Amino acid sequence: MKIQLMKSSRCTVAFALCLCGSAFAQTPWLPSPGTSDLTFSFANQKADEFKPGAATGKLPATLKQDSFGLTLNYGISDSLALDASVGYAKSKFVQVPGLAPDGGLSGLTDSRLGLRFRLLDDLANDPVTLTFGTAAIIKGDYKTGALSAIGDAANAIEISAAVGKAITSNLNVYGVVGYRDREAPVPNETFFKVGANVNFTPQLFAGLEYQKVDARGGLDIGGPGFSPSRFPEVQEDYSLTSVTLGYRFARNFNAAIQYGDKQGQRNTALSKVYGLSLGTSF
Numbered sequence: 016m017k018i019q020l021m022k023s024s025r026c027t028v029a030f031a032l033c034l035c036g037s038a039f040a041q042t043p044w045l046p047s048p049g050t051s052d053l054t055f056s057f058a059n060q061k062a063d064e065f066k067p068g069a070a071t072g073k074l075p076a077t078l079k080q081d082s083f084g085l086t087l088n089y090g091i092s093d094s095l096a097l098d099a100s101v102g103y104a105k106s107k108f109v110q111v112p113g114l115a116p117d118g119g120l121s122g123l124t125d126s127r128l129g130l131r132f133r134l135l136d137d138l139a140n141d142p143v144t145l146t147f148g149t150a151a152i153i154k155g156d157y158k159t160g161a162l163s164a165i166g167d168a169a170n171a172i173e174i175s176a177a178v179g180k181a182i183t184s185n186l187n188v189y190g191v192v193g194y195r196d197r198e199a200p201v202p203n204e205t206f207f208k209v210g211a212n213v214n215f216t217p218q219l220f221a222g223l224e225y226q227k228v229d230a231r232g233g234l235d236i237g238g239p240g241f242s243p244s245r246f247p248e249v250q251e252d253y254s255l256t257s258v259t260l261g262y263r264f265a266r267n268f269n270a271a272i273q274y275g276d277k278q279g280q281r282n283t284a285l286s287k288v289y290g291l292s293l294g295t296s297f
Contacts, residue, residue, distance in 0.1 A: 043144040043179030046090035054294040062284035068235035080106040108163040115161040122157025144179040167247035169201035185214040202233035222259040252280040
């Protein structure tokens with residue numbers, strides 16, 4: 016029973032921490048064979064400042080975005096899992112020539128379809144859990160060419176490795192590192208995240224996570240060669256620190272709330288993120 020509870024708690028917190036983007040859906044722990052984890056998520060982001068290049072500027076109005084996502088994780092076998100996610104997002108912003116010619120934008124977000132293979136399992140007497148993943152990212156149905164765009168409209172292939180360790184029966188830590196090969200001319204990206212999950216009671220759980228994305232080159236907003244149509248080509252570097260608090264209402268149902276602070280290093284909005292997730296297993 017302890018092993019099953021720990022596996023469940025890891026997945027629950029991991030889903031809650033993924034409200035800000037499916038790019039970070041991978042965690043070291045997999046669903047049990049033949050079972051599925053389904054999560055609905057909502058995230059609201061607000062930003063009053065942004066980074067044109069490495070400088071910090073004030074936006075002419077608050078940039079807002081609402082995102083809705085649906086994620087499915089299925090245990091194919093004891094060491095293999097299938098991950099899939101789809102979503103929709105809508106941004107709100109004023110019309111600003113050179114920054115957001117159309118104001119707010121909306122559309123289907125980038126979808127993700129991937130596989131994870133577990134090589135080591137710390138619940139089976141291995142020193143850590145080690146999982147390798149690969150995923151295809153399919154560009155969504157939305158306009159680009161503005162700061163308010165909900166993505167870069169580029170297909171991509173992603174590879175990653177995740178490691179985790181149960182420190183106690185109620186505490187585990189994990190880390191993920193990966194590379195995203197994106198469709199030209201959108202810059203490729205490296206990313207990593209580290210986090211910890213804790214069970215305060217069998218029902219109440221929490222998580223803390225830090226993640227970072229670095230684009231491998233690209234344009235600067237307002238720099239040489241930049242124009243609104245080339246927004247997908249900018250070098251966007253940012254980090255996100257998030258905290259999650261959740262509750263298990265029943266064996267197969269849970270809910271969680273999240274707060275995140277997005278800090279930009281280059282060409283990105285500086286956002287506060289508020290999220291909600293509802294999950295079930297079957």
